[in-house]
Amino acid sequence: MTGHMTPEEFRAHGHRAVDWIADYLAGIESHPVRSRVRPGEVRSALPEHPPERGEPFDAVLADLDRVLLPGVTHWQHPSFFAYFPANASGPGILGDLLSAGLGVQGMVWATSPACTELETVVVDWLAELLGLPKAFRTDAAGGGVIQDSASSASLVALIAALRRAGGGVVADRGIAGHYRLYVSSQTHSSLEKAARVTGIGAANVRLVDVDPDTLAMDSAHLRRLLAEDRAAGAVPAMVCATVGTTSTAAVDPVPEIGAVCREHGVWLHVDAAYAGVAAVCPELRWIDDGVAEYADSYATNPHKWLLTNFDCTVLWLADRAPMIDALSILPEYLRNPATTSGEVIDYRDWQVPLGRRFRALKLWAVLRWYGAEGLRAHIRTGVALAAELAELVAADPAFELWRPQRFGLVCFRPLWPGLPDAEADAATMALLEWLNDSGDLYLSHTKVPVGHERVLLRMAIGAPATERRHVLAAWERIRAGYALTARERGVPVRSR
Known part of the structure; x- marks a missing residue:
């Protein structure tokens, strides 16, 4: 096994690998949802040194079953409720396989025109499906780009915002703590990381108050902070409003925040990583309120709830010029006639790294397989199951929704x-650890200010395989675990 795998060998082993994935998905409920291995257990089961001679692919599949699978937490399990879903679907997996097979490096249009042009099509399709403004289309002043994650999307948006706020000189002269970023306590931690990476610094991330009942950003407090900072000589660079926070799926008032941003000439980034794809359903399109009028950038993750396997985030901009001005560096070895002509998009200028995979293939495969109707059905199923669970929780005196x-x-x-x-x-x-240790389901927790911080359990529904029976079984397991934990701690068990 020292030579390259031939096409015929690849065909044989590829069939086996696809069969393995199909069998895994068909039997996923037989596995405990959360891995039960201890730290270091997987590593200790693998050889300390690499093989001197090549091994048959059969040995790879055997160790996948024997060593790796016990160390996998099964994100596609129908009882995985811990984090927002990381959907993987058949067409998405196959699209990723095709991308890997082509092995395209799509850094500029010339390195593979189809990679770039398919991406422009699918991000425009998705913008249309979500009801986003026409300014976000790639044939307008703005446009969309597939990033690896919402963290990268936020970083790129902040870089563009700094470029605009600094009059086009930030990337060349540095920022030296002069600029400010505005978030709330519920904003994703990646925004603070973006502030560190860009040089703004965590100390210059301003925390805006939230409504104590909804945890939505307080636009009045934002207005005061912006005025104070401008009076002190600082330059407000960007405000991040969130549609569907990671902690509780809170929704910031984008129209109000946008109006404040416009008053002060500040870039508004809307982070809709989780909830943005829900706008594929017309009845949920209210989450787009204010985006067309005020948003300079907007990001959502098809890899969370829209059946496209990780990684696939789409970032749209109303005006792409500040981003390209900030990120475009053209060494001689990348110069080519197409780029020089100005007639093409070079997505290397829309992201931090130079290289980029053919991610558009999997999103294209998903959009074509499901169509708008199939995507809406998937979102509506998750929303309906969550609403039913919420009713059960609200009706039980042992729990508070x-x-x-x-x-x-x-x-x-x-x-x-x-x-x-x-x-x-x-x-x-x-109780949370008892539930997760059982292997029957997997939940996570958060803390919210209720007078002071209190622990909440989070149950996120949206995996393709999750059915009503899985949600009801999880709820009964939670109630049983509560009764057991209450007895152990001498707490009187409340009943319906």
Whole structure:
């Protein structure tokens, strides 16, 4: 096994690999949702040194079953509710396979025109499906680009915002703590990381208050912060509004925030990583309110809830010029007639790295396989199942539902009568670990300010394989775990 794999060998082993994936997906419920291995267990089961001689692919598949599979947490399991879904679907997997087979490096149009032009088509298709403004189309002043994640999308948006705020000189002269980024306590942590990466610094990330009931950003407090910073000589660079926060799926008031940003001439980035794809359903398109009028950039993740396997984030801009001005560097070895002509898009100028994969293939495969109707059906299923679970939680006196409940996420907390707050939170965490250790389901938690921070359990619904029976079984398991934990801690068990 020292030579290259021939096309015929690839065909044989490829069939086996696809069969392996199909069997895995068909039998995924036989696995515990969360991996049970201990730290270092997978590594210790693998050889310490690389093989001197090549091994048959059969040996790779054997170790996949024997060593790696026990160390996998099964994100596609129908009872995986811990984080926002990372959907993988048949057409998405096959699109990724085709991308790997082509082995395209699509850094500029000339290195593979189809890679670039298909991407312009699918991001325009998706913008249309989500009801986003025409300015976001690639044949307008703005346009869309596929990034690896919303973290990268936020970083690129911030770089563009700094370029505009600095009059086009930021990338050349540095920023020296002069600029400010505005987020809330519920904004994703990647925005603070973007501030560190760009040189703004965490100390210059301004925290805007949130509404205590909805956890949505307070636009009045934002207005005051912007005025204070301008008066102090700082330059507000960007405000990030979130549609569907990671913690509780809270929705910031984009129209109000956008109006404040316009007053002060500040870039508005809308992070809709989780919830943005829900706008494929007309009844949920209210989440786009204010985007057309005010958003300078907007990002959402088809790889979360739109059946496209990771990684696939789409970033749109209303005006791509500041981004390209900030990120375009053209060494001699990348010069070519197409780029020089100005007639093509070179996506290397729309991201931080130079190289880029043919990600558009998997999104294209998903959009074509499901169509708008299939995508809407998937989103509506998750929303309906979450709404039903929320009703069950609200009706049970042993639990408190966090409202407003939105999209496919349900947040709630068990009630522990007689326990001080700290002990109650500890009991909730003990219940969470009992549930996750069982292997029957996987939940996560968050903390929200309810007078002071309290622990909530999070149950995110949206995996392609999740059915009503899985949600109901999970709820019964949660109730059973609550009863057991309550008895262990001497808490009177509440019943319906």
